[in-house]
Amino acid sequence: MRLASVRSAMARTAAACFLVAAAAVPLFAQGTTTATIRGRLTDTDGSPVAGTVTVTNTQTGVARRTVAGEDGRYALFGLQVGGPYAVRAQAIGYRPQERTGYQLALGDVVAVNFALE
Numbered sequence: 001m002r003l004a005s006v007r008s009a010m011a012r013t014a015a016a017c018f019l020v021a022a023a024a025v026p027l028f029a030q031g032t033t034t035a036t037i038r039g040r041l042t043d044t045d046g047s048p049v050a051g052t053v054t055v056t057n058t059q060t061g062v063a064r065r066t067v068a069g070e071d072g073r074y075a076l077f078g079l080q081v082g083g084p085y086a087v088r089a090q091a092i093g094y095r096p097q098e099r100t101g102y103q104l105a106l107g108d109v110v111a112v113n114f115a116l117e
Contacts, residue, residue, distance in 0.1 A: 035104035038075035039112040041068045041089050048072030049116055051091025055079065058086050058100065081106055089114040 041049040053074045056063040059082070068074040068089070079085070083103040090096035094116035102110055 033081075033106065034078045035081055035106065035108040035110065036075060036077045037079060037085065037087060037102065037104075037110050037112055038073070039087075039114065041072040041074070041091060041114050041116060043094070044115050044117055046115075049091045049094065051089055051094070051116070054088045056086045056088070057082070058084050079104055081108075087112045089116065091116055 037055050039053075041051050041053070043049050048071050049068070050070050050072065051068050052065055053068055053076070054063055054065045055076050057080065062080075064076050064079070066074050066076050068091075081104050084100065085102040085104060086098055086100040087102065088096060088098040097114050097116060099112055099114075102112070104110065
């Protein structure tokens with residue numbers, strides 16, 4: 001009898017471990033289903049510039065916009081993988097600039113910096 005209860009307890013423990021592991025897999029996968037584009041806007045002397053940055057998936061036409069703060073830094077999180085993407089930066093008193101052809105893979109963090117004129 002004692003051997004049967006030990007086996008039963010081991011089976012319950014193994015089943016519980018399996019359920020915990022199976023539940024954790026989607027949690028890890030959620031963090032890697034998108035990509036990020038980030039960077040910095042500066043002037044030609046390297047001083048930070050506040051402005052706006054628009055990232056557009058040129059295949060689908062879906063665009064997202066963010067603001068570069070006083071330090072010139074910006075980031076767009078949660079971008080769908082694929083592409084190609086175009087990144088456009090603009091600020092008052094400067095000519096807009098655009099870079100194209102960015103392909104994003106799962107978990108990518110792509111830096112796109114601009115020196116505005």
